[in-house]
Amino acid sequence: MDFWVYFAAKPLFWVILTTSVFIFACWVNRRANGSPLLHPVLVSMFIIIVFLVFTGTNYKTYFEGAQFIHFLIGPATVALAVPLFDHFKRIREMWLSIFIACFTGALVAMVSVLLVAMMFGLPDELLLTLAPKSVTTPIAIGIAEKIGGITSMAAGFVLITGAMGCLMAPFVFRVLGIKDDAVKGFALGLAAHGFGTASAFEMSALAGAFAGLAMGITGLMTAFLVPVVVAVLGIG
Amino acid sequence: MGDDEDVELLNGFLVLLVCQFLGELAVMASGVPVPGPVIGMLLLLVLLAVLKRTPADIRLVSEGLLRYLAFLYVPAGVGLMVHAKLLADYWLPLTIALMVSTFLALFLTAAVFKLAAKLDKSRHKAKEESA
Numbered sequence: 001m002d003f004w005v006y007f008a009a010k011p012l013f014w015v016i017l018t019t020s021v022f023i024f025a026c027w028v029n030r031r032a033n034g035s036p037l038l039h040p041v042l043v044s045m046f047i048i049i050v051f052l053v054f055t056g057t058n059y060k061t062y063f064e065g066a067q068f069i070h071f072l073i074g075p076a077t078v079a080l081a082v083p084l085f086d087h088f089k090r091i092r093e094m095w096l097s098i099f100i101a102c103f104t105g106a107l108v109a110m111v112s113v114l115l116v117a118m119m120f121g122l123p124d125e126l127l128l129t130l131a132p133k134s135v136t137t138p139i140a141i142g143i144a145e146k147i148g149g150i151t152s153m154a155a156g157f158v159l160i161t162g163a164m165g166c167l168m169a170p171f172v173f174r175v176l177g178i179k180d181d182a183v184k185g186f187a188l189g190l191a192a193h194g195f196g197t198a199s200a201f202e203m204s205a206l207a208g209a210f211a212g213l214a215m216g217i218t219g220l221m222t223a224f225l226v227p228v229v230v231a232v233l234g235i236g
Numbered sequence: 237m238g239d240d241e242d243v244e245l246l247n248g249f250l251v252l253l254v255c256q257f258l259g260e261l262a263v264m265a266s267g268v269p270v271p272g273p274v275i276g277m278l279l280l281l282v283l284l285a286v287l288k289r290t291p292a293d294i295r296l297v298s299e300g301l302l303r304y305l306a307f308l309y310v311p312a313g314v315g316l317m318v319h320a321k322l323l324a325d326y327w328l329p330l331t332i333a334l335m336v337s338t339f340l341a342l343f344l345t346a347a348v349f350k351l352a353a354k355l356d357k358s359r360h361k362a363k364e365e366s367a
Contacts, residue, residue, distance in 0.1 A: 041309060044313070120333070172343050220274060
């Protein structure tokens, strides 16, 4: 019986570690007034990586336990349909502007990151990882996995993009003279996914609703656009 | 929320998993390079549109999962440690590429949506006037 106790305890330890570190990271983030630079995921990643390096544990061992958390990303991605459906009425009323703005925004986010990265001569593997960086993490991870990018890096790029978008947004809105909360929220949700949506909700419920809407549709659209763009640019 | 007792979390979870499963099957059968869960999300969206409402058990489990969405991608994020060398080599071009692209996406989306919303409004107005 010893074998089973040993076998079950080790993966469980990594689940407990991940959970407790994340709870701590949320506390840190609250103390920092919700700063996107100290996002709970970034803080958790940092602490856990330091712990693993310090104890000489490799990622594979950690993931034997952590995969039980990771597995839930699939159903959570499907669940994104629920908030999207909540906006059904709004989508029907403004489908044309929503479609045009989402298409332009998603395409610009993707093509611009790829062109700049290609200019610097980054390897294909990294280009494929950068392509889905402006969509919500679960979808980005799925896309990166599908097209041959590095999933863990994709998650990191998405988080960094989100933090950047929130920090840049006030400046961009001032330059364009945008006062409408619907427009602000929409741009935030498109360019900075969940981070942008969270910060849009701090502005107003209207901004938050448009951000969530933009995030959902952009995620869907990007999943279909990335393979096409990657093929057109001749990557991979 | 008077019907809380009738809400069965497992029913909702099963619906999500079945949607994901069908999504994966569709991807495998068609060879389209789109993540299975994204197709699953489309399927659920169609299901909700047909039902014209979100059943309480689906909403309960979905909102629960989405509330902790950030937590779910910690394990993937930790995988960055495997690629420390790649990051150390390319951190500067990566940062520049992300900054430029995030700025452009924000700027153009805001500008286009502002314009398009105006068009939509005038379209609605024209419709009302002609009616």
